[in-house]
Amino acid sequence: MQMQRIIKPFVCVFTIAPLISGGWTSSEVTPDMTKFLNTSDPIWSYMTTSNRREYDCKVDVIGDIQDTNVLFRRFLGYRKVIISDWVLFLNGHLYYKNARYGNNRPIYNAMNVSFREHGNSLDDEKLIYQNVNNTCGIVEVTDLAHAGPGITYELRVKNSSIERASETDCFNVYKKRCAELKSRTYQIAKTY
Numbered sequence: 001m002q003m004q005r006i007i008k009p010f011v012c013v014f015t016i017a018p019l020i021s022g023g024w025t026s027s028e029v030t031p032d033m034t035k036f037l038n039t040s041d042p043i044w045s046y047m048t049t050s051n052r053r054e055y056d057c058k059v060d061v062i063g064d065i066q067d068t069n070v071l072f073r074r075f076l077g078y079r080k081v082i083i084s085d086w087v088l089f090l091n092g093h094l095y096y097k098n099a100r101y102g103n104n105r106p107i108y109n110a111m112n113v114s115f116r117e118h119g120n121s122l123d124d125e126k127l128i129y130q131n132v133n134n135t136c137g138i139v140e141v142t143d144l145a146h147a148g149p150g151i152t153y154e155l156r157v158k159n160s161s162i163e164r165a166s167e168t169d170c171f172n173v174y175k176k177r178c179a180e181l182k183s184r185t186y187q188i189a190k191t192y
Contacts, residue, residue: 029134031109031127033094036137037062037070041158046165047174049181050141050152054078055086060156068094070111089116097126121145129173135161136170138177153177 037043045058057077064071070092077086090113097110110126121144129138136157142150155174157165165171 028132029130030107031130031137033108033111033125033127034065035134036127036130037072037092037111038065039158041160044157044159044162045154046136046157046162047155047171048152049178050154052146068108070094071116088122090114090122091116091119092125129170131168131170133161134158136165136168138170138174153181 039062043060043062045060055076055078057075059075059077060072061075062070062072072090072092074088074090075086076088092111092113094108094111096106096108109128110124112121113123113125114121123144124142126140126142127137128140131137136155139154139156141152141154143152153174155165155170157168157170161168
């Protein structure tokens with residue numbers, strides 16, 4: 001009898017938790033933005049749900065990571081040409097956004113991105129999926145600078161694995177998420 005009381009809450013948690021997560025497939029790895037960004041490899045935005053068309057190519061090159069601060073350059077291109085005028089010198093501030101804890105320390109899964117010189121926030125980026133090899137991830141991007149589409153999703157891939165991006169588990173999870181977004185129906189709010 002006592003054992004049944006203990007087991008019931010666990011069964012309930014393991015049954016309901018996947019429903020609350022919005023249907024996301026959980027990776028074996030807890031998304032860790034610090035680990036994902038700690039590379040000399042350029043990180044490409046391989047696919048995006050964004051409609052913005054000022055550029056069609058985006059790559060981040062990490063310069064330095066100190067504690068919760070990340071200095072990096074974001075190169076933007078159009079029609080496969082990286083234009084030097086479209087280099088943004090950015091600062092990222094790492095933090096944990098609804099993150100889990102591991103080894104009694106916060107695992108930073110999000111980054112607020114701003115210009116280095118002005119400090120104006122551009123966007124908020126949350127790593128929501130990361131593969132075991134740490135070569136790709138899915139980032140939820142909230143645009144803070146424009147009155148844009150709100151939240152978009154990007155499949156980001158490190159340069160060393162760009163040739164095999166469509167073969168990764170990140171690619172499959174990203175495609176599944178995009179299909180879920182397309183299948184949602186939105187009801188227009190009534191005004192009285």
